[in-house]
Amino acid sequence: MNYIFSFFILLLFINPITSQSEKYKGPIIDVHIHAFDQERNAMFFGMTHPPTLRGETYKGVVSAEEQRIKTFQMMEKHNIVKAVVAGGTLWYDHHPEKILIGEQGDVKRLRSLHAQGKLHALSELSPFYAGMKADNPMMSPYYSLAEELQIPVGFHILPGGPNGGIYTVGMKKMRAYNANPLQMEDVLVKYPRMKVYIMHGGWPYLEDMKALMYAHPQVYVDIAVINWIIPEKEFHNFLKGLVDAGFGKRIMFGSDQMTWPQTIEIGINAVNNADFLTLNQKEDIFYNNAAQFFGLSDEEIKVHKGM
Numbered sequence: 001m002n003y004i005f006s007f008f009i010l011l012l013f014i015n016p017i018t019s020q021s022e023k024y025k026g027p028i029i030d031v032h033i034h035a036f037d038q039e040r041n042a043m044f045f046g047m048t049h050p051p052t053l054r055g056e057t058y059k060g061v062v063s064a065e066e067q068r069i070k071t072f073q074m075m076e077k078h079n080i081v082k083a084v085v086a087g088g089t090l091w092y093d094h095h096p097e098k099i100l101i102g103e104q105g106d107v108k109r110l111r112s113l114h115a116q117g118k119l120h121a122l123s124e125l126s127p128f129y130a131g132m133k134a135d136n137p138m139m140s141p142y143y144s145l146a147e148e149l150q151i152p153v154g155f156h157i158l159p160g161g162p163n164g165g166i167y168t169v170g171m172k173k174m175r176a177y178n179a180n181p182l183q184m185e186d187v188l189v190k191y192p193r194m195k196v197y198i199m200h201g202g203w204p205y206l207e208d209m210k211a212l213m214y215a216h217p218q219v220y221v222d223i224a225v226i227n228w229i230i231p232e233k234e235f236h237n238f239l240k241g242l243v244d245a246g247f248g249k250r251i252m253f254g255s256d257q258m259t260w261p262q263t264i265e266i267g268i269n270a271v272n273n274a275d276f277l278t279l280n281q282k283e284d285i286f287y288n289n290a291a292q293f294f295g296l297s298d299e300e301i302k303v304h305k306g307m
Ligand SMILES: [Zn+2]
Pocket: 032, 034, 124, 256
């Protein structure tokens, strides 16, 4: 009787499930959030996200203020200690310790923001929506600036909005044939000191993404939007492909929260549900890789990790 009892106790301790599927609960950096302006981005407010490939719709916040408040609430809930926010100048004064500012547009303004310590990424750069590729001459000033200031570039390709967005939400110049991440290659060679992260992982070009990351060690990816807009199984296949290929130290968590704060939670769960990841690999994706890429100080990392 005693033997049998001991045997069951032993089984409890060597249960292999515990190490593989353990949920990560530490600090998170979300490298892909948007702050919207009430007037300029009015079209987004109150918009219900059209059905995703998961068949889900998301009800949008109705104002810029609600967007900010609900995003910070979600960050609090999930221990998101830092976020790279496109349009982040709009939110910076509310929580300067939590915001890394991503901006784009006028180069003079970008230089002035940088001089004030208020520019941490050029994001997002999305010539894709205008029917252009990365090597379009109009993009050169941004690459030069990024290289000079050592500010990472966040480069957007697919998914561009909801599936079918060309027809439903006015993204008329977007083309799938302009979405391949290999379009960055000549730009990377021309600006070798530029730090780049391909947004949304370069999905669905898994093999080309492996090629790009192998040939260009300075390239990182975020996994924003694909962790909630495509079926979780497809997201896992893509993520597993990159991790198995040896790029687990260059993958960063992002949500691409726009006006649907619940997408942050869905994105976090999608990574946590990935049973092929160890807890250490999850920690890299949720925090360590971004802390390293965006150059957080050792002191700040210690504070975040409660050490
Ligand atoms: Zn985005």
